[in-house]
Amino acid sequence: MVDWLTMTIQMASLAMAxxxxxxxxxxxxxxVPHLVGMGVLWLLVIGQAVASAAAVVGGDRPAEAxxxxxxxATVVLLPPACAVWGFMERSKWGPAVIAFACLVLAVLMVxxxxxxxxxx
Amino acid sequence: xxxxxxxxxxxxxxxxxxxxxxVYSVFALAATARGSYQLATRFGEAPxxxxxxxxxxxxxxxxxxxxxxxxxxxxxxxxxxxxxxxxGVLLVGSLSxxxxxxxxxxxxxxRFGSGYVFVPLVLPVLGLWWILRVHRTDRDRPGAGDRT
Numbered sequence: 001m002v003d004w005l006t007m008t009i010q011m012a013s014l015a016m017a018x019x020x021x022x023x024x025x026x027x028x029x030x031x032v033p034h035l036v037g038m039g040v041l042w043l044l045v046i047g048q049a050v051a052s053a054a055a056v057v058g059g060d061r062p063a064e065a066x067x068x069x070x071x072x073a074t075v076v077l078l079p080p081a082c083a084v085w086g087f088m089e090r091s092k093w094g095p096a097v098i099a100f101a102c103l104v105l106a107v108l109m110v111x112x113x114x115x116x117x118x119x120x
Numbered sequence: 121x122x123x124x125x126x127x128x129x130x131x132x133x134x135x136x137x138x139x140x141x142x143v144y145s146v147f148a149l150a151a152t153a154r155g156s157y158q159l160a161t162r163f164g165e166a167p168x169x170x171x172x173x174x175x176x177x178x179x180x181x182x183x184x185x186x187x188x189x190x191x192x193x194x195x196x197x198x199x200x201x202x203x204x205x206x207x208g209v210l211l212v213g214s215l216s217x218x219x220x221x222x223x224x225x226x227x228x229x230x231r232f233g234s235g236y237v238f239v240p241l242v243l244p245v246l247g248l249w250w251i252l253r254v255h256r257t258d259r260d261r262p263g264a265g266d267r268t
Contacts, residue, residue, distance in 0.1 A: 089135070091134070093134075093138050093139050094138075097138060097139050100139065100146075101142070104146055
């Protein structure tokens with residue numbers, strides 16, 4: 001886990017969640033800017049996943065490695081999954097799904113950080 | 121009873137329904153994964169609590185599929201799943217508060233879902249509200265009652 005990436009991902013996903021909530025209340029469907037935002041977020045998450053996976057393979061792994069890897073996989077799958085949702089639902093509920101996913105993403109990053117550095 | 125897709129059936133999974141399906145899927149995954157992992161690694165500590173998490177995950181999955189599929193049968197299934205969920209979160213929530221020794225480790229439904237910002241408590245209510253709303257529009261449409 002790269003600390004500054006974790007922080008950046010959390011800030012970015014919370015910002016995305018806020019933005020998508022505003023879009024929901026403005027009755028907008030998912031638009032290209034949302035997709036670009038999710039793309040950037042996804043790249044950040046993939047970067048973090050690759051760095052963490054490299055560390056795990058290199059021997060620097062948390063105590064509950066299986067748990068950590070499964071959380072990591074979920075986090076990587078989350079942004080494309082909610083983008084697909086945004087394509088299916090061409091109404092204000094598309095951004096609502098993305099907002100929810102971004103909040104879950106921020107929580108999952110906290111959980112990953114706890115697994116990586118358990119506070120005993 | 122054929123699982124035919126009437127216009128109202130389609131509205132079950134569009135709009136707010138789509139958001140509900142997303143939230144239910146995430147909770148299905150979270151509860152099932154957490155419960156199975158705990159059952160596999162720490163079965164001896166609190167088997168009842170872990171089994172309960174898996175069961176809760178299964179109910180969430182049934183509700184998610186029921187909401188996502190178009191059809192009257194699916195709607196009934198989703199309605200039942202949401203009802204079971206509401207009963208479960210209230211029962212397990214009260215048990216965890218009044219009989220703390222019964223479940224040594226936390227489940228999704230412990231303390232009314234406080235570990236998950238009370239989403240497990242709100243979710244079945246929203247689910248029931250949405251299904252009943254769609255059900256009502258479907259029933260009020262003329263001729264809709266013929267197709268059962």
